Amino acid sequence: IGLIGSKEGIFNLSQVILNPGDVVLVPDPGYPVYSASGIIAGAEIYNVPLESKNGFLPDLDAIPADILQRAKLLWLNYPNNPTGAVATMDFFEKVVLFARQHRILIAHDAPYTDVCFDGYNAPSLMQIPGAREVAIEFNSLSKTYNMAGWRLGMAVGNADVIDYLFNYKSQMDSSTFAPIYSAGVAALTGDQSWLEGRNLTYKKRRDLIVKGLRQAGFTLETPKAAIYVWAALPKGEIDSVAYCARMLEETGVSTTPGTVYGPHGGGYLRISLGTATDRVEQAMQRIVKWTNGK
Ligand SMILES: Cc1ncc(COP(=O)(O)O)c(C=O)c1O
The missing domain is CATH 3.40.640.10 (Type I PLP-dependent aspartate aminotransferase-like (Major domain))
Structure with a gap:
């Protein structure tokens, strides 16, 4: 249907x-x-x-x-x-x-x-x-x-x-x-070959985010599919809403708190691959600087 x-x-x-x-x-x-x-x-x-x-x-x-x-x-x-x-x-x-x-x-x-x-x-x-x-x-x-x-x-x-x-x-x-x-x-x-290039663009963003979040102290797997990176907050951080709000206020980078998706999302945040690659790069630099500054 x-x-x-x-x-x-x-x-x-x-x-x-x-x-x-x-x-x-x-x-x-x-x-x-x-x-x-x-x-x-x-x-x-x-x-x-x-x-x-x-x-x-x-x-x-x-x-x-x-x-x-x-x-x-x-x-x-x-x-x-x-x-x-x-x-x-x-x-x-x-x-x-x-x-x-x-x-x-x-x-x-x-x-x-x-x-x-x-x-x-x-x-x-x-x-x-x-x-x-x-x-x-x-x-x-x-x-x-x-x-x-x-x-x-x-x-x-x-x-x-x-x-x-x-x-x-x-x-x-x-x-x-x-x-x-x-x-x-x-x-x-129609011709499906363009999907490969599009997925490579997402992959590039995924790799930037995975690398940046690991540097920033998050724990995560490298996703094989979909347009999201799901990461456990750095040690000692459990309140995903408060953490994402603080990150937004102090770095200008907006991420989604895990609890938006249910109680078991507590202690996680989600970053989407839907933002332009240069902005993703800038955002990760800010997050790394912010977490290392603590
Ligand atoms: C898991 C999942 N299902 C369904 C949808 C909805 O997609 P559609 O645009 O086809 O309504 C989304 C959109 O974000 C999604 O993430």
């Missing part, structure tokens, strides 16, 4: 699937629309921690049995916003088994599958046999084709769920302005 950006489908999926009393399993930290749309649908949010020790993949075995019994929907997002983590095929296989075993719909939000670095290729959950029965996967033209403002996304997977979305949308909106669809078709069917 075509969507007015994947965000529209993500929000509406919660409305068509979740009823009051249902539990929705939401990655923490995670893209805020998963929990916001669940709350608006009247569902109970259960935060599934994404922790560095598990490569920011959820520990599905740690979810309590009584929660699993009432859970209807599990959100996943790889390559991940905000952590930059990626999923393995083994993990995706486990997810499909988990969905079958507990009769839980999987919603995989995958807008960053084509923003990869260092030869890495992000898999689709739909590559796993049987995934299309138990899951729905979202993608978007926003990140792959730099078309965020154009509002064009899509979802594939379980046919009944796609139908529910279609019926809901048919009363909610009247589709995308046709020329935007035509632009999307041109983007998808």
Whole structure:
């Protein structure tokens, strides 16, 4: 199904699937629309921690049995916003088994599958046999084709769920302005070679940020995909909101506190690769100077 950006489908999926009393399993930290749309649908949010020790993949075995019994929907997002983590095929296989075993719909939000670095290729959950029965996967033209403002996304997977979305949308909106669809078709069917150069630009920014943050005392992995660097604050700093506010006031560099993405984001900050390379360079110089000056 075509969507007015994947965000529209993500929000509406919660409305068509979740009823009051249902539990929705939401990655923490995670893209805020998963929990916001669940709350608006009247569902109970259960935060599934994404922790560095598990490569920011959820520990599905740690979810309590009584929660699993009432859970209807599990959100996943790889390559991940905000952590930059990626999923393995083994993990995706486990997810499909988990969905079958507990009769839980999987919603995989995958807008960053084509923003990869260092030869890495992000898999689709739909590559796993049987995934299309138990899951729905979202993608978007926003990140792959730099078309965020154009509002064009899509979802594939379980046919009944796609139908529910279609019926809901048919009363909610009247589709995308046709020329935007035509632009999307041109983007998808045109020469794809430019993506490599675009990803190299992101990689250059990623490397500047990773190097700068390490010099500044942060702890972090080098992300293989997506447009974010997720870093644990320097030793002794635990309040990400206060830390980012101080950094903004004292250096003029704006970063996002990890708690914006959930309680497990405490002690982290996120930097996006969406700023021009020379500005990124300047920002990192300021952060290094600021932290070394303490
Ligand atoms: C994980 C994730 N999902 C979905 C979206 C929304 O993308 P779209 O522009 O397709 O609505 C974003 C945008 O930031 C995102 O980071």
